[in-house]
Amino acid sequence: xxxxxxxxxxxxxxxxxxxxxxxxxxxFTKRVQDSVYIFPPSTALDHxxxxxxxxxxxxxxxxxxxYTGEIGLEQLEEFSIKTILVGHSERREILGEKQEFxxxxxxxxxxxxxxxxYCIGEPLEIREQGDEAVIEYLLAQFEGIDTSYEKLIVAYxxxxxxxxxxxxxxxxxxxxxxxxxxxxxxxLLYGGSVKPENIxxxxxxxxxxxxxxxxxxxxxxxxSKMVLI
Ligand code: 13P
Numbered sequence: 001x002x003x004x005x006x007x008x009x010x011x012x013x014x015x016x017x018x019x020x021x022x023x024x025x026x027x028f029t030k031r032v033q034d035s036v037y038i039f040p041p042s043t044a045l046d047h048x049x050x051x052x053x054x055x056x057x058x059x060x061x062x063x064x065x066x067y068t069g070e071i072g073l074e075q076l077e078e079f080s081i082k083t084i085l086v087g088h089s090e091r092r093e094i095l096g097e098k099q100e101f102x103x104x105x106x107x108x109x110x111x112x113x114x115x116x117x118y119c120i121g122e123p124l125e126i127r128e129q130g131d132e133a134v135i136e137y138l139l140a141q142f143e144g145i146d147t148s149y150e151k152l153i154v155a156y157x158x159x160x161x162x163x164x165x166x167x168x169x170x171x172x173x174x175x176x177x178x179x180x181x182x183x184x185x186x187x188l189l190y191g192g193s194v195k196p197e198n199i200x201x202x203x204x205x206x207x208x209x210x211x212x213x214x215x216x217x218x219x220x221x222x223x224s225k226m227v228l229i
Pocket of ligand 1: 006088157161162163164165191192193194212213214215216
């Protein structure tokens with residue numbers, strides 16, 4: 001199983017350091033076949049040691065240059081970061097990233113050999129139209145994406161389940177993952193209100209290869225409890 005923590009715009013450099021120290025103690029008993037990823041805010045990237053992979057939530061497709069507010073390869077290489085989230089719904093919806101832009105970003109980081117966690121997810125109005133509409137919507141988010149890329153991990157995160165406390169049902173997750181796996185044979189994570197109370201149920205669903213956790217990953221006790229289920 002893959003357990004990924006996306007801190008979003010939470011935690012500072014100081015609290016991330018304390019988090020990772022606490023996590024390392026707890027992960028001592030982690031199963032060898034499980035892997036853990038931590039995506040702190042960019043200001044907290046550093047040389048951390050431990051039984052996890054440190055990734056970046058976002059970066060711009062450049063080595064360096066005049067892109068105010070962005071970071072590029074040069075800033076990632078300083079900390080040997082080789083893992084990135086691309087296509088998260090918050091970047092699509094709030095930051096206005098369109099599929100064409102996301103595709104360019106994906107290709108750039110693919111060319112540079114990054115492991116990419118590529119996020120897809122449908123809004124509530126699409127979910128309400130039923131399974132067929134959901135799959136059509138999700139597959140459209142792969143437009144321009146090389147789904148055969150060997151370092152690709154996909155994360156299915158229904159937008160209506162993110163940060164709402166309302167996870168998708170077991171049936172919704174199972175059906176959606178099964179349908180996606182017909183087209184994309186890559187590790188597939190579920191994200192959206194994953195928490196200690198539902199981690200067992202979710203990781204037991206056929207076709208779920210791991211989880212991408214936001215809110216419930218912010219507390220190290222809560223996140224490590226999920227990793228050690
Ligand atoms: P929540 O776990 O807070 O619902 O967030 C999920 C998410 O967006 C992870 O990337």
